[in-house]
Amino acid sequence: MTHKSTTPPRDEDGVRLDGVDADGAHRDGAHLDGVTVRLGGRPVLRDLSLTLTERRICLVGRNGSGKSTVARVVKGLIVPETGRVRVHGMNPAERSAEAVAAVGFLFQNSDHQILCPTVLEEIAFGPLEGGLARAEAEERALALMRLHGVAGWRDRPVAALSEGQRRLVCLLAVLVMEPKLLVLDEPYTGLDIPTRVRLARFVAGLPQRILAVSHDPETIETADRVLWLEEGAVRADGPPATVLPAYLDAMQRAGAQEEAAE
Numbered sequence: 001m002t003h004k005s006t007t008p009p010r011d012e013d014g015v016r017l018d019g020v021d022a023d024g025a026h027r028d029g030a031h032l033d034g035v036t037v038r039l040g041g042r043p044v045l046r047d048l049s050l051t052l053t054e055r056r057i058c059l060v061g062r063n064g065s066g067k068s069t070v071a072r073v074v075k076g077l078i079v080p081e082t083g084r085v086r087v088h089g090m091n092p093a094e095r096s097a098e099a100v101a102a103v104g105f106l107f108q109n110s111d112h113q114i115l116c117p118t119v120l121e122e123i124a125f126g127p128l129e130g131g132l133a134r135a136e137a138e139e140r141a142l143a144l145m146r147l148h149g150v151a152g153w154r155d156r157p158v159a160a161l162s163e164g165q166r167r168l169v170c171l172l173a174v175l176v177m178e179p180k181l182l183v184l185d186e187p188y189t190g191l192d193i194p195t196r197v198r199l200a201r202f203v204a205g206l207p208q209r210i211l212a213v214s215h216d217p218e219t220i221e222t223a224d225r226v227l228w229l230e231e232g233a234v235r236a237d238g239p240p241a242t243v244l245p246a247y248l249d250a251m252q253r254a255g256a257q258e259e260a261a262e
């Protein structure tokens with residue numbers, strides 16, 4: 001199901017849509033080339049090569065298949081043992097200010113993300129770290145909060161928010177940095193259905209490229225591309241109409257087999 005083509009797709013101006021410049025440089029999207037990651041002595045990603053330039057990519061697979069590891073490699077939080085990673089032409093593991101700003105990362109657990117006591121401080125934290133004066137950083141945070149109708153939360157303790165509200169705050173704290181690529185690790189897991197639907201709708205309206213690890217059916221169905229990982233390698237890769245039925249079928253069968261083996 002992997003798409004291979006000898007002539008890369010181009011837009012009407014002749015610019016390659018796969019993010020590779022005429023000189024072969026990867027300036028757009030995320031590019032993994034022969035990436036191998038071992039954690040605790042075990043191979044977690046096995047010689048993985050991916051060109052991630054679609055607007056909406058959904059990463060699916062069973063627990064432990066390596067989805068979060070791919071997300072962390074793209075953000076530069078994990079340095080692969082072998083292989084090359086380029087995100088918008090930069091090595092994210094070098095943690096240059098430009099590379100850090102290019103990729104916004106939403107952790108699976110909001111508690112791993114939240115650094116500040118109040119909502120305004122949390123959303124202003126990135127711009128402040130980036131060198132803006134406090135007043136400017138807070139104004140930028142407030143402008144974004146106003147845009148999304150949550151300016152009233154400014155002095156609320158982050159700890160007092162619901163899980164769905166906390167996730168939105170974390171997302172705004174990421175968006176305030178105006179990243180080019182958003183990496184979301186299970187942004188909807190653990191939310192009730194109305195909260196999930198609202199947050200998913202919010203995410204769907206964002207202009208950024210998004211790589212999302214998600215089990216949310218709507219997120220998978222509306223993706224431009226679904227990547228199915230199994231034991232650190234790509235099991236299937238293609239549009240949701242092709243990958244999703246095969247994935248769901250395999251998951252149903254795995255569930256039935258594991259039940260029978262118990």
Ligand SMILES: Nc1ncnc2c1ncn2[C@@H]1O[C@H](COP(=O)(O)OP(=O)(O)O)[C@@H](O)[C@H]1O
Pocket residue numbers: 039040044061062063064065066067068069070
């Ligand atoms: N820090 C770590 N040390 C050792 N093994 C790890 C570590 N983090 C993840 N793993 C292992 O790597 C594999 C892939 O993990 P992960 O990328 O988190 O999978 P997923 O997100 O698909 O559930 C799992 O088998 C997991 O147990």
Ligand SMILES: [Mg+2]
Pocket residue numbers: 067068069108185
């Ligand atoms: Mg995970």
